Amino acid sequence: MPLGPDPRSIHPVPAHPRIVFLKPLIDDPKIEIGDYTYYDDPENARLFASRNVLHHYDFLGDTLRIGRFCAIATGVRFIMNGANHALTGFSTFPFNIFGGGWEEGFDVGTITAGLRGDTVVGNDVWIGAEAVILPGVTIGDGAVIGAFSVVAKDVAPYTIVAGNPAVERRRRFSPDVTERLVRVAWWNWPIARITKNLAAIRGADIDALERAD
Structure with missing residues (x-):
């Protein structure tokens, strides 16, 4: 009996290279992808890890975890904890990264104090085009994220959310x-x-x- 596409194939639909299975494509240990989860992009499908997972730095230790059978549309972006700026003082400007003496006295704890943990997407989740997922969000199984949404808080299983910020529209x-x-x-x-x-x-x-x- 045929058992569907090979989950180890990067291009499961050969006639459409814009569709890629992400698990065999990505070798970043900070990104965990389940079988059959795909990304659809007519121009940069194979560059998902670098173009769609942003500010994901080793020294912060956060992980992006996406389950099985998820559908991720063109331009979806996951903003990871490395995008965080210090909020413990008067200025949020990242003086330390520019060097020239500005790195002296920098306390990395001012950054880690604002970390929100791993970003987790469940199974059978559909994320619409250009949606943005902010750090530390958990999206439950079977959820649907509307196109161009900005998801700033957790999404319950089998819930449809949309908007900026994304809010619940209805339960499936x-x-x-x-x-x-x-x-x-x-x-x-x-x-x-x-x-x-x-x-x-x-x-x-x-x-x-x-x-x-």
Whole structure:
């Protein structure tokens, strides 16, 4: 039985090199990507790590984690903690990075005091074009982020958010169905089981999905 595209392939749709699976493409230990998560960009798809994950510096230790089966549209950007400026004093200007004596007396603690931790995207998340995800945000499984949104706070599973700042527009399903979907976690099934049960995954009958074998 065919089991879908090879998750190790960078270009899973050969006729469309604008679509890339990110896991086999990225070798940065600070970025963790699940199988089948893809990025779509007609010009710079293979440069996701450098063009779309910004201010991501080794010495800060924060991680970007994205789950399986996520769809990331053109121009989505993840702003990491390295974009932070000191807020503990009167000026936010980063004097220290310019040297020439301005680095003397700099306390890195003024930067780390404002860090917000890892950025985490769940599974089966759709992020629309040009959306911006700010540091330390957690986006739950099954969420949808509207195009051009700025996500500054956590997004609950199966919630649609949009705007600047992004706010909840609606829940995709009832609380009961959402809880059951998170519990089923079809994205963690073996790929043969996923392939066999695509009709239930694509459908909207939670009972059928829970009965899938």
